[in-house]
Amino acid sequence: MAESAKKPYQEMSRDELADEIAALKAEYKKYQAMELQLDMSRGKPCREQLDLSMGLMDALNSTADLSCEDGTDCRNYGVLGGIQEAKVLIGDMMENNPDNILIYGNSSLNVMYDQVSRSMTHGVMGSTPWCKLDKVKWLCPVPGYDRHFGITEYFGIEMIPVPMSPTGPDMDMVEKLVAEDEAIKGIWCVPKYSNPQGYSYSDETVRRFARLKPAAKDFRIYWDNAYGIHHLYDDRQDYLIEILAECKRAGNPDLVYKFASTSKITFPGSGIAALATSANNLEDIKNQLKHQTIGHDKVNQLRHVRFFKDIHGMVEHMRKHAAIIRPKFELVENTFEENLGGLGIGSWTCPNGGYFISFDALEGCAAAIVDRAKKAGVKLTPAGATWPYHKDPHDSNIRIAPTYPPLEDLRTAAQLFTVCVRLVSAEKLYSEMK
């Protein structure tokens, strides 16, 4: 099959496609017989990655002094915005001044949700609460992160897809829409190693974001820098212009909420999340936050600071993550290249960081591919998940999450995936020839 596989499917005759389908069906059955149970659906760290942070559990013990440098006893109530040394560490991680940082609990998703929720009930800096408006709209670069879209869908916000390219969202469209429509209150961005493509916004894109002229005064860029230091390579690292500084330079200091967390640095669900934004936004947020909580988990903040010591410790830690997951990305990319290269039935990204590879199948094939893989025991992110309302109008995008399965499982899963892509694509082309 290897030989024929190099001929683009679109150039095959009906008989050649029939032969290909028969061969692929036989191969697919072999995988089914293996009774696989593999999961490539979510961007989860693998066991070996989690093991890297076990030292976190020793960072504090019963003889430790759980006081901050300023004397605050982290074991007691208080300190709404987070302890100073955590602000410094996370500030270095986010490339922001500690004064612009709010340290939260364990989940940046929760922070983003709360931002939207507060805007619904209380508006932004004194604007009309969004729940009092007839219509609230949101820009959603696509394909994008399903949990972002889940928040805006939950709040009944109308989501408008904006096409992504390797340099970021279509900025002509973004600029035009936000300038024209006061109902547009936000945009979801994963600016570095984007979910799912692994793209990083170009300098021009960031600069145009910082210079947006939204009709709505309460429009905010939701800048989810989830993978800011999540490089796969030492020598191939994307660089992103720091958005807060750029907004300030552009005279738009309050335009952006920037999010990050240590979820994929230490333990997902047991890390610390943070928000960086302007002094005005921080004041607005704290006026609400003080009613919601007395403070977040300072002991866990201190634990992270004592474990990493400083940003250099964190960067070295991330190199260990990269050493574990880089081979997984390369395995998937190589398998795709070997089995799909030149066939004209799919394209995929080869990111320098982040947690995902984005795969684009022939139009109308994604759901069938995911379904085929599922029936052979390989769970993928549902087709459509990368689009608002779970509806990919092209039915072509599939998010590949290579980090969680062990390398050997991943090899099998990636192989099976390519079999599914070829089978579904061949069947589609064959049926269209009828």
Place this chain on the structure above:
Amino acid sequence: MAESAKKPYQEMSRDELADEIAALKAEYKKYQAMELQLDMSRGKPCREQLDLSMGLMDALNSTADLSCEDGTDCRNYGVLGGIQEAKVLIGDMMENNPDNILIYGNSSLNVMYDQVSRSMTHGVMGSTPWCKLDKVKWLCPVPGYDRHFGITEYFGIEMIPVPMSPTGPDMDMVEKLVAEDEAIKGIWCVPKYSNPQGYSYSDETVRRFARLKPAAKDFRIYWDNAYGIHHLYDDRQDYLIEILAECKRAGNPDLVYKFASTSKITFPGSGIAALATSANNLEDIKNQLKHQTIGHDKVNQLRHVRFFKDIHGMVEHMRKHAAIIRPKFELVENTFEENLGGLGIGSWTCPNGGYFISFDALEGCAAAIVDRAKKAGVKLTPAGATWPYHKDPHDSNIRIAPTYPPLEDLRTAAQLFTVCVRLVSAEKLYSEMK
């Protein structure tokens, strides 16, 4: 002064009061000269109490297996409702079935806030979102917990005070109001060792709560059982009927949200919070929660379970807390009795548990007493804080928080407090004689 002090102030002549005022002013000056800096304003555990939980820091270390009994790796994403063994432990603490428990993050206040916030934007079990209603009202037993009132005030909910008695809120009034007014959507309750009185609701009160017939289908009792196991004595412990079971028996299974946390058991701000409620409410809540977070801090949940092992471990732990703070409560109560007993210028509670003593001064004196204390270096909870909108119409209630200061400081603070009470009361009575 000791002799004259036993004569009720109301029975004193103008001259006697003048003498008393002069003597008290001299005494007050002595305290001012001490340049005190004492804080009795918040219900914070003291250092010795926090030391009790240092073992929590050893409950997990870098060689520990951070897996649950069911195999879940607590270090990774997932498990929205909390790990099973935490549900069992907190279920035992809350006297509820683990199936009725949702484990949250570090703050029960945050859980309550989120309940109100979700009701504002999405209603309760399909009811009209409260933000779409002209008016939302709330019942507030008074005096009560300032942070409760802070949440409802923040959301623009009209708060209606309901008088408290040693058996709980005025249930005639509660029953009548909720039956008549569909705009009333909730009530704040601290049913055991209430904040600030330390009262516990009687059996009849709990039974009447469970049998409420609210006009609003989306009315919920916010049952903040913050001090469920926070007894001061081994032999004098209040007992509270379990509200979920009672609501179920009464045919009102969905009427209540019950809250608790380990904030005053282990470390405030680094503990775990929980909600207990019916299956229907849990489903409603989880349909929202899944958009807000992937899960709360499971490692910290596991840490608490490994530290306490079971509810017996927790109860023994609470006896150690009691041993530290019981003398503080008794010191304050004895000082009040010695210096204020028989004077007819104030009354106070002597609770069997919780974190507060409630003091009622002569009408119109609370703010002046708090101000006097402040000017001599003793910080008290601001007068009015125990009432909605910070407005105590009688200006009489003061919340005393005896746990945080060291015993010697507390002695000084309590003495000074009684001097302030006497001085302000004498001045008031003197001025009324003019």
